[in-house]
Amino acid sequence: MKWFLAFGAQILLIAITFATPARAQADFRVTLLGTGAPPPLPDRFGPATLVEAGDQKLLFDAGRGATIRLFQLKIPLRNVGPLFLTHFHSDHVSGIPDIWLSGWLGAPWARRTTPFHVIGPVGTKELMTNLERAYAADIRIRIADENYPPEGVAVISEEFQKEGIIYEKNGIRVIAFEVDHGDAIKPTYGYRIEYKGRTVVISGDTRFSENVIKYATGVDLLIHEVAAIRPELENDAQVRRVMAHHTSPQEAGRVFSRARPKLAAYTHFVLLARPNVPSVTFAELTAQTRETYDGPLEIGEDLMAFEIDENRVTVKRWPSSK
Numbered sequence: 001m002k003w004f005l006a007f008g009a010q011i012l013l014i015a016i017t018f019a020t021p022a023r024a025q026a027d028f029r030v031t032l033l034g035t036g037a038p039p040p041l042p043d044r045f046g047p048a049t050l051v052e053a054g055d056q057k058l059l060f061d062a063g064r065g066a067t068i069r070l071f072q073l074k075i076p077l078r079n080v081g082p083l084f085l086t087h088f089h090s091d092h093v094s095g096i097p098d099i100w101l102s103g104w105l106g107a108p109w110a111r112r113t114t115p116f117h118v119i120g121p122v123g124t125k126e127l128m129t130n131l132e133r134a135y136a137a138d139i140r141i142r143i144a145d146e147n148y149p150p151e152g153v154a155v156i157s158e159e160f161q162k163e164g165i166i167y168e169k170n171g172i173r174v175i176a177f178e179v180d181h182g183d184a185i186k187p188t189y190g191y192r193i194e195y196k197g198r199t200v201v202i203s204g205d206t207r208f209s210e211n212v213i214k215y216a217t218g219v220d221l222l223i224h225e226v227a228a229i230r231p232e233l234e235n236d237a238q239v240r241r242v243m244a245h246h247t248s249p250q251e252a253g254r255v256f257s258r259a260r261p262k263l264a265a266y267t268h269f270v271l272l273a274r275p276n277v278p279s280v281t282f283a284e285l286t287a288q289t290r291e292t293y294d295g296p297l298e299i300g301e302d303l304m305a306f307e308i309d310e311n312r313v314t315v316k317r318w319p320s321s322k
């Protein structure tokens, strides 16, 4: 009997061990790695969004500092991919060499042994081929000197020509859709990510876009870019050019009001300032959004995470998000 009890307890223990995931979290989780835009702000790195679904870790854009944020999350770089690109503005791609090449190093947080996979609109192959050319010396030296596997630094680039399903694996589906970042900035895409009946949309860089509303209607989480300025800057020609490529808080509010996501969250803050004119505050940004939208809204921060369950989206702020 004693033996039986001990044996039973052991089985129970094993059952509990298998039932408890190593990292207690939802199986569909989105983390804002970088919520900034071109300005090199220490607290808002370049655009990058991590989407974890089951055991997959997809990355959407790789702006400045994405690798640092992944390191903060203790996610080995070898486990991240594919990388999906929205468009080719440098703030969205300048972090690629870091995650690609640092991820190949022999350190425990790196050690990629399979190719780095990048999926994006037409232009992705050219970008990646040119990066391979730019870093050819490093690649050659490390293979010869440190014996790293050439497969771990190889690149697989995939391009899509038009909107539609561009990735499907283990229950996750990624749909690319066109957005409107201005006539000269094409191609530019947003992404809709579906997993087990739950859905996230990432707007990418866009001005007010009916297509974002079309693809984001009824989603769990809509992550949207935003740009705002004080009225004093409205006549500044350069500021006007930038603003014409982005979505104002009132316009974003209209998108949210029509799409009605369970939660809307801002990222990619374009809050222009000049030496004599400060940027719009987040309180003002929220108030301007409230002119056209009264639903759930979050001002995104770097490392803010969203856990998406069947019924709700839970926001976790860093460092309590783990």
Ligand SMILES: [Zn+2]
Binding pocket: 037, 038, 047, 089, 091, 092, 205, 268
């Ligand atoms: Zn941008």
Ligand SMILES: [Zn+2]
Binding pocket: 087, 089, 181, 205
């Ligand atoms: Zn852009």
